[in-house]
Amino acid sequence: MIDHLGISCADLPAAAAFYDDVLGALGFSRVLDYEVALGYGSAGKPDFWISTQPDGGGPSSGPDRxxxxxxxxxxxxxxxxxxxxxxxxxxxxxxxxxxxxxxxxxxxxxxxxxxxxxxxxxxxxxxxxx
CATH class of the missing domain: 3.10.180.10 (2,3-Dihydroxybiphenyl 1,2-Dioxygenase, domain 1)
Incomplete structure (x- = not known):
């Protein structure tokens, strides 16, 4: 049913350090690395994404990203x-x-x-x- 999901982060480098560590402890790793988004998973398939928080207001910014x-x-x-x-x-x-x-x-x-x-x-x- 669910293929993958992603969340926005206010500080992508800090979030990357956190998820590199915690997902690594579970046997997952960073499998794709774009400038504004990182994909984590196994066997080359990203199942979980973190990305930069979009600017400019609207539904994709602020505390309710x-x-x-x-x-x-x-x-x-x-x-x-x-x-x-x-x-x-x-x-x-x-x-x-x-x-x-x-x-x-x-x-x-x-x-x-x-x-x-x-x-x-x-x-x-x-x-x-x-």
Missing amino acids: EMHLAFVAESADAVRAFFEAAVSSGAEVLHEPRHWPEYHEGYFAAFVRDPDGNNVEAVCHSVPPA
């Missing part, structure tokens, strides 16, 4: 169905369904903002690029 949650989708059609259901329910569109090759070749996902301001994604990891 957004959370990111990604649900597993079995196909590109399922990602599209998730997206259509979210839009029909009034969700704010963050990213329409598409491939995300910067994550990996088969990554196909859509992102919306839920009624509480959280970034919610549906992702399928096995959709070949067009």
